[in-house]
Each structure stands twice: as structure tokens, then as C-alpha cells.
Amino acid sequence: xxxxMKIGLLGAGGTLKIKDGYxxxxxxxxxxxxxMVNDIETVVVxxxxxGQGELKIIGHGTELAxxxxxxxxxxxxxxxxxxxxKK
Numbered sequence: 001x002x003x004x005m006k007i008g009l010l011g012a013g014g015t016l017k018i019k020d021g022y023x024x025x026x027x028x029x030x031x032x033x034x035x036m037v038n039d040i041e042t043v044v045v046x047x048x049x050x051g052q053g054e055l056k057i058i059g060h061g062t063e064l065a066x067x068x069x070x071x072x073x074x075x076x077x078x079x080x081x082x083x084x085x086k087k
Contacts, residue, residue, distance in 0.1 A: 005080045013073050018084055023057070025067060033057075033065035040064070043081045045074040057081070 007013035007027075014027030018037060026032045039059040046054045053074035057065040069077075 003084055005077070007069065007073050007077060013069055016077060016080065023081065025065070027067070031067060033067065035059070035064045037085055040081070040085050043078045045071065045078050047071065
């Protein structure tokens, strides 16, 4: 089963996808990460500058992945990922 979320207007901020037990992120500029869903404990958003947030995937007491994006997008991604790992 595949779950997908497009980030921003028409996916301009990239795509989050859960498939085959992995959370994948790909943005139009080539920045990516891939993390096993079972390893994710929580997701946080840190403010890095005005209007910018850093989405961080946390698991096993360490930072598994992170990426910068507009704060509103980061918050929506956080909510979506948390809702998907709670299933």
C-alpha cells in the first residue's frame, strides 16, 4: 500500500511517500531522504528563520533525517507523518 502527500502548491515543495515500510521524501531540487517507518518515534519542527522551519524525523534517540522548508509546509508534513505512523 502506498500513501502520498504533495507538499505546497501543486507539489512545488516535494513529495512525501510511504511505501514498502519506508518514508521517502523527494523535492524538485534533488534533496531526498529515506527512513524506515518502524524506526520513527516522533517528528518535530524547529524554527530556523522567519517563515522557515526544519522538519526533523526522530527515532532511537537520534535524528534520522531533516530538511528545511517553509514553516507551514513543515507543520503539515509533521501532522501527516504522525498520523501515518500511528496507524
